[in-house]
Amino acid sequence: MTYEPAEPMRAEPMRVVALSSTFDLVNVFAKVRDPRLVLLRPEEVADPMAIDMALAWKPQDDAFDRFPNVRMVHSIAAGVDSIVGCPSLPADAVVARVRDDAQAMMMAGFAAAHVVWHHRRMADHTRAQAEGLWERSFRPPMSSDVTVGILGFGLMGRACARAIAALGYRVIAARNSAGGTAEGVEILSGPSAINEVAARADILVNVLPLTDATRDILNADLFARMPMGASLVQIGRGEQLVDADLLAALDAGRIRSATLDVFRQEPLPAGHPYWTRKEVLMTPHKASDSSHGEIMRQLVENCELYRAGQPPKGRVDRGNGY
Amino acid sequence: MTYEPAEPMRAEPMRVVALSSTFDLVNVFAKVRDPRLVLLRPEEVADPMAIDMALAWKPQDDAFDRFPNVRMVHSIAAGVDSIVGCPSLPADAVVARVRDDAQAMMMAGFAAAHVVWHHRRMADHTRAQAEGLWERSFRPPMSSDVTVGILGFGLMGRACARAIAALGYRVIAARNSAGGTAEGVEILSGPSAINEVAARADILVNVLPLTDATRDILNADLFARMPMGASLVQIGRGEQLVDADLLAALDAGRIRSATLDVFRQEPLPAGHPYWTRKEVLMTPHKASDSSHGEIMRQLVENCELYRAGQPPKGRVDRGNGY
Numbered sequence: 001m002t003y004e005p006a007e008p009m010r011a012e013p014m015r016v017v018a019l020s021s022t023f024d025l026v027n028v029f030a031k032v033r034d035p036r037l038v039l040l041r042p043e044e045v046a047d048p049m050a051i052d053m054a055l056a057w058k059p060q061d062d063a064f065d066r067f068p069n070v071r072m073v074h075s076i077a078a079g080v081d082s083i084v085g086c087p088s089l090p091a092d093a094v095v096a097r098v099r100d101d102a103q104a105m106m107m108a109g110f111a112a113a114h115v116v117w118h119h120r121r122m123a124d125h126t127r128a129q130a131e132g133l134w135e136r137s138f139r140p141p142m143s144s145d146v147t148v149g150i151l152g153f154g155l156m157g158r159a160c161a162r163a164i165a166a167l168g169y170r171v172i173a174a175r176n177s178a179g180g181t182a183e184g185v186e187i188l189s190g191p192s193a194i195n196e197v198a199a200r201a202d203i204l205v206n207v208l209p210l211t212d213a214t215r216d217i218l219n220a221d222l223f224a225r226m227p228m229g230a231s232l233v234q235i236g237r238g239e240q241l242v243d244a245d246l247l248a249a250l251d252a253g254r255i256r257s258a259t260l261d262v263f264r265q266e267p268l269p270a271g272h273p274y275w276t277r278k279e280v281l282m283t284p285h286k287a288s289d290s291s292h293g294e295i296m297r298q299l300v301e302n303c304e305l306y307r308a309g310q311p312p313k314g315r316v317d318r319g320n321g322y
Numbered sequence: 323m324t325y326e327p328a329e330p331m332r333a334e335p336m337r338v339v340a341l342s343s344t345f346d347l348v349n350v351f352a353k354v355r356d357p358r359l360v361l362l363r364p365e366e367v368a369d370p371m372a373i374d375m376a377l378a379w380k381p382q383d384d385a386f387d388r389f390p391n392v393r394m395v396h397s398i399a400a401g402v403d404s405i406v407g408c409p410s411l412p413a414d415a416v417v418a419r420v421r422d423d424a425q426a427m428m429m430a431g432f433a434a435a436h437v438v439w440h441h442r443r444m445a446d447h448t449r450a451q452a453e454g455l456w457e458r459s460f461r462p463p464m465s466s467d468v469t470v471g472i473l474g475f476g477l478m479g480r481a482c483a484r485a486i487a488a489l490g491y492r493v494i495a496a497r498n499s500a501g502g503t504a505e506g507v508e509i510l511s512g513p514s515a516i517n518e519v520a521a522r523a524d525i526l527v528n529v530l531p532l533t534d535a536t537r538d539i540l541n542a543d544l545f546a547r548m549p550m551g552a553s554l555v556q557i558g559r560g561e562q563l564v565d566a567d568l569l570a571a572l573d574a575g576r577i578r579s580a581t582l583d584v585f586r587q588e589p590l591p592a593g594h595p596y597w598t599r600k601e602v603l604m605t606p607h608k609a610s611d612s613s614h615g616e617i618m619r620q621l622v623e624n625c626e627l628y629r630a631g632q633p634p635k636g637r638v639d640r641g642n643g644y
Binding site: 134 | 431441451456457460462465466484485490491603
């Protein structure tokens with residue numbers, strides 16, 4: 001007689017509805033399924049009143065109307081603006097976001113590389129190569145003479161600040177709420193911090209969360225405070241940048257060059273001026289993604305915490321919006 | 323009667339001959355003159371036998387024939403291969419090089435940015451932008467899953483290793499001589515270190531000095547050891563890269579992409595394949611320069627040490643060639 005293991009007790013998997021106007025999240029996360037959790041498209045839910053947890057990304061305005069008992073909503077990313085701002089989000093639902101050191105490190109590497117790109121005028125080198133020109137007249141300042149300003153000092157901002165400081169730049173950061181330091185980084189806070197950082201930044205990196213206070217914050221007034229010929233690395237949210245103001249600042253030479261990773265409308269529409277501006281290096285919202293496996297891991301963890309009556313990790317302050 | 327300071331005693335400025343086949347060094351350093359030292363073109367020297375110190379960069383083969391009493395030769399950069407290898411260099415002359423932390427940091431930032439460039443396939447993004455395509459299908463591995471190999475672990479190699487490790491990459495370095503560590507960097511030494519590092523490197527950064535042992539070291543044999551689809555950041559010396567072997571490795575997909583900053587012949591000749599290879603990002607020997615002021619400061623310092631009978635800083639082992 002052979003030893004036969006008993007079938008282990010299996011709890012019913014947790015049922016989570018996936019709400020997104022842009023992605024089929026069930027499909028996106030198909031390869032990283034976890035036996036403790038089943039992700040359902042809205043139309044696959046027979047008993048919507050029994051659903052109390054959601055995974056969301058840019059949910060439609062009425063997405064939660066069919067799911068009024070949802071009390072825990074998890075973003076697929078660090079950004080939660082589209083969830084917190086969703087009109088149908090139940091008033092007492094808690095919202096959680098992904099907080100992922102590996103993702104922050106990817107963001108930091110992206111930011112640091114683009115700081116170097118603009119500092120060293122790498123776009124001029126690629127143009128010279130295309131034209132067959134050996135052009136080496138530009139002598140860049142030493143990195144210790146270049147000030148990089150960071151707008152935002154959460155998980156992403158701190159990682160960016162540390163990485164850029166490690167490359168020898170002078171780093172100043174504007175933060176809103178208190179907390180957090182980074183070696184070699186000067187931190188400014190208070191209502192004028194963003195303007196002060198912009199005024200000193202040869203290269204400005206934006207990683208602010210999108211809130212009512214930060215919408216349209218990268219505008220003509222801010223650009224006018226910046227040093228003539230500064231550069232912008234925009235890896236926050238598209239709605240923070242006033243496109244017409246940036247185009248005018250590029251025309252005026254106020255902003256010499258920019259990396260843009262996020263846009264008001266994504267995909268960026270055909271014919272938008274950014275596609276062809278030689279001063280603009282565009283990436284299609286690829287500065288940093290968490291791995292699907294890590295997002296699923298955090299979703300499962302937070303669903304289990306919720307079921308155990310505990311607050312989820314990465315919980316957002318719905319009032320602040322981040 | 324007003325106080326009148328006595329005229330200070332002025333020593334005769336030290337006279338240093340400038341020997342270069344590529345630059346008019348007197349002109350290059352005209353803006354950073356130091357009263358303690360006068361730099362002379364060879365034809366400006368009336369009494370060549372009285373000259374015992376030289377500033378040099380790629381001196382002509384017979385450059386020292388007219389100056390047989392030169393006993394201290396200073397490079398304008400970190401590289402000394404063209405000086406140590408100069409046939410007319412007096413046998414008992416000491417050779418010194420620039421050793422500049424700020425320059426090393428610039429080199430490190432350049433290397434780190436190009437590591438990110440290849441890791442994140444930024445060239446695909448710039449191509450997509452040029453074609454008006456919103457293309458975001460590539461999911462890069464997390465930086466902690468990318469191994470960056472560094473060939474060379476002197477001042478430059480250590481700075482590169484530290485900077486790249488600070489961006490979250492797994493860093494391994496090959497060193498020849500003993501000495502030096504960097505946090506988060508695995509160091510391999512011994513005769514097989516270069517091959518071992520290459521075999522593990524998703525991205526390989528070359529900052530080796532040029533010696534008989536490193537000439538042509540970036541060749542088909544080394545590329546064949548590297549992981550399929552690896553990238554190369556070549557910021558060492560042009561003579562270390564076998565161009566035909568790199569072109570073949572690019573054709574085969576063995577090397578997916580490369581940054582090339584240094585070339586066998588500079589300026590790179592018109593019509594050279596590198597100008598138009600889409601896998602190659604070219605820069606015209608601009609990864610890192612010391613500031614002219616810093617070079618002059620080190621030259622003056624070393625001339626004063628020499629005059630005081632002391633060994634110069636940054637003295638090179640002529641036998642090793644670095």
